Amino acid sequence: MPASKPLARRGVLFVLSSPSGAGKSTIARKLLTADPDVAMSVSATTRPIRPGEVDGVDYSFVPVDRFKKMAANGEFLEWAHVFNHRYGTPRAPVEAMLASGRDVLFDIDWQGAQQLYQQEGDVVRIFILPPSIAELERRLRSRGTDDEAVIQARMARAANEISHWDGYDYVLINDDVDRCFTQVRKILEVERLKRKRQTGLIGFVRSLLK
Amino acid sequence: MPASKPLARRGVLFVLSSPSGAGKSTIARKLLTADPDVAMSVSATTRPIRPGEVDGVDYSFVPVDRFKKMAANGEFLEWAHVFNHRYGTPRAPVEAMLASGRDVLFDIDWQGAQQLYQQEGDVVRIFILPPSIAELERRLRSRGTDDEAVIQARMARAANEISHWDGYDYVLINDDVDRCFTQVRKILEVERLKRKRQTGLIGFVRSLLK
Numbered sequence: 001m002p003a004s005k006p007l008a009r010r011g012v013l014f015v016l017s018s019p020s021g022a023g024k025s026t027i028a029r030k031l032l033t034a035d036p037d038v039a040m041s042v043s044a045t046t047r048p049i050r051p052g053e054v055d056g057v058d059y060s061f062v063p064v065d066r067f068k069k070m071a072a073n074g075e076f077l078e079w080a081h082v083f084n085h086r087y088g089t090p091r092a093p094v095e096a097m098l099a100s101g102r103d104v105l106f107d108i109d110w111q112g113a114q115q116l117y118q119q120e121g122d123v124v125r126i127f128i129l130p131p132s133i134a135e136l137e138r139r140l141r142s143r144g145t146d147d148e149a150v151i152q153a154r155m156a157r158a159a160n161e162i163s164h165w166d167g168y169d170y171v172l173i174n175d176d177v178d179r180c181f182t183q184v185r186k187i188l189e190v191e192r193l194k195r196k197r198q199t200g201l202i203g204f205v206r207s208l209l210k
Numbered sequence: 211m212p213a214s215k216p217l218a219r220r221g222v223l224f225v226l227s228s229p230s231g232a233g234k235s236t237i238a239r240k241l242l243t244a245d246p247d248v249a250m251s252v253s254a255t256t257r258p259i260r261p262g263e264v265d266g267v268d269y270s271f272v273p274v275d276r277f278k279k280m281a282a283n284g285e286f287l288e289w290a291h292v293f294n295h296r297y298g299t300p301r302a303p304v305e306a307m308l309a310s311g312r313d314v315l316f317d318i319d320w321q322g323a324q325q326l327y328q329q330e331g332d333v334v335r336i337f338i339l340p341p342s343i344a345e346l347e348r349r350l351r352s353r354g355t356d357d358e359a360v361i362q363a364r365m366a367r368a369a370n371e372i373s374h375w376d377g378y379d380y381v382l383i384n385d386d387v388d389r390c391f392t393q394v395r396k397i398l399e400v401e402r403l404k405r406k407r408q409t410g411l412i413g414f415v416r417s418l419l420k
Contacts, residue, residue: 007383127405133418165415171405173217173414183403190400193393195337195381204383205375208343 007200012103012191013094013120015113015168016184018128019158021139023174027128027181028107034185039097041106044070047085060090078108078115083153089116103188110164124191126184127168131175133158217410222313222401223304223330225323225378226394228338229368231349233384237338237391238317244395249307251316254280257295270300288318288325293363299326313398320374334401336394337378341385343368 018024031038044060046067055061062070067086071079079088089106097104106116117123130136136158140151165171170187174180195201228234241248254270256277265271272280277296281289289298299316307314316326327333340346346368350361375381380397384390405411 129415129418159419162415162418165411166405168405170400170403171408171411172403183400186396187400187403190380190393190397193380193382193397195376195378198381201375201381205339205372208339208372209369 007198007204009101009192010197010199011098011101012124012188012197013098013106013116013122014103014124014126014188014191015106015108015116016126016128017107017109017113017161017168018174019130019136019161020154021136021158022128022130023139023177023180024107024128026177027174027184028105030181031105031184031188035188037102038188039102039104041089041094041097041104043087043108044076044090045085045087047083047087077119078112080109080111080115082109087112103192110161110167114167122196124170124187125168126170126172126187127165128180129162129165129171129173130158131173217408217414219311219402220407220409221308221311222334222398222407223308223316223326223332224313224334224336224398224401225316225318225326226336226338227317227319227323227371227378228384229340229346229371230364231346231368232338232340233349233387233390234317234338236387237384237394238315240391241315241394241398245398247312248398249310249312249314251299251304251307251314251318253297253318254286254300255295255297257293257297269297287329288322290319290321290325292319297322313402320371320377324377332406334380334397335378336380336382336397337375338390339372339375339381339383341383 016024016028028040032040042056042060044062044067046062046064049055049061053059064086067088070076070090071088075091076088077091077094079086089108089112094104106112108116113125117125130139137155140146140154146154172180172183191197226234226238238250242250252266252270254272254277256272256274259265259271263269274296277298280286280300281298285301286298287301287304289296299318299322304314316322318326323333323335327335347365350356350364356364382390382393401407
């Protein structure tokens with residue numbers, strides 16, 4: 001058996017969380033572009049679609065009744081109420097992506113990360129911190145799309161999100177987006193090397209010892 | 211607090227194990243040369259010094275009586291009998307290296323890895339496999355220093371060592387020493403990013419939230 005052929009492995013479930021403005025979305029996008037083995041979990045939500053958003057790409061936009069039914073049927077890996085809307089991770093597409101041998105990236109908050117971990121156990125949780133609160137506020141304001149009340153609400157929510165940093169396996173400080181992206185890529189590469197995820201190792205070791 | 215200044219962190223204890231001839235020593239040497247933050251734990255042994263070996267570098271060579279006294283006094287993190295000689299990891303130098311902020315590399319076998327893990331808990335265990343048994347035998351014979359009986363004994367011991375592959379966190383296949391070395395370096399880099407080892411994070415997060 002040639003070792004240069006990669007062994008079969010179980011996909012990595014990994015969560016990227018951060019307060020809004022810490023750079024998580026940029027890093028997720030770069031990762032999806034750079035690595036075809038990574039697929040993104042698309043959350044379902046009951047909030048209205050915004051201009052520029054694409055249903056099934058940014059979110060799956062579903063009516064409240066349908067969301068409630070899915071939750072009742074256990075069709076979510078995790079779900080929560082945030083800002084008067086419901087957000088959740090549908091189970092079926094995640095299982096399909098894992099079955100096709102891909103890693104699955106979750107862009108969810110600390111509550112979602114906690115629920116997903118309780119459901120699945122083997123989840124790699126990465127938290128991205130801003131270099132400072134002043135820099136976080138600057139990034140939020142530089143978007144120029146939100147009024148003052150929304151910015152203040154986001155800052156309050158950011159502080160709450162940051163206070164849950166200790167529920168994560170890795171904590172990165174995004175003072176340079178390329179450096180932070182490289183760290184996320186390395187974490188994923190290394191998590192793939194974990195014995196427990198290399199399902200092909202049993203057969204390989206057997207071939208060594210026979 | 212500038213995030214570009216690395217936060218305080220707890221050193222990583224990490225074990226490299228492999229059957230003799232799988233390339234572990236080469237990789238350990240490359241790592242010590244490349245990374246000044248990595249220090250090597252020097253094992254104590256009762257076996258006689260061989261030509262070319264340096265006391266305190268390759269091993270600390272100690273008389274049997276002294277070894278037994280150290281073991282009785284709890285001065286070893288782990289120790290074992292192998293091939294009629296005793297080998298052990300003295301505790302004090304490891305604690306001194308950790309206190310100086312360095313990671314500590316252990317070149318020990320599966321029994322040592324198991325004992326060290328039981329003692330310390332937070333140990334990163336890496337196992338290096340040869341690409342094939344034929345290649346392992348070729349490497350052992352190419353040294354040209356051992357007679358046939360020694361080679362047969364090493365091959366038997368290699369099979370025994372390999373059979374304990376599932377006691378490790380990471381398992382690498384050394385079919386290319388540079389590739390395998392890069393993987394070991396990445397594992398170390400990523401393990402340093404683990405939240406639990408970044409002791410400076412508490413203060414950093416406090417500065418964000420104040």
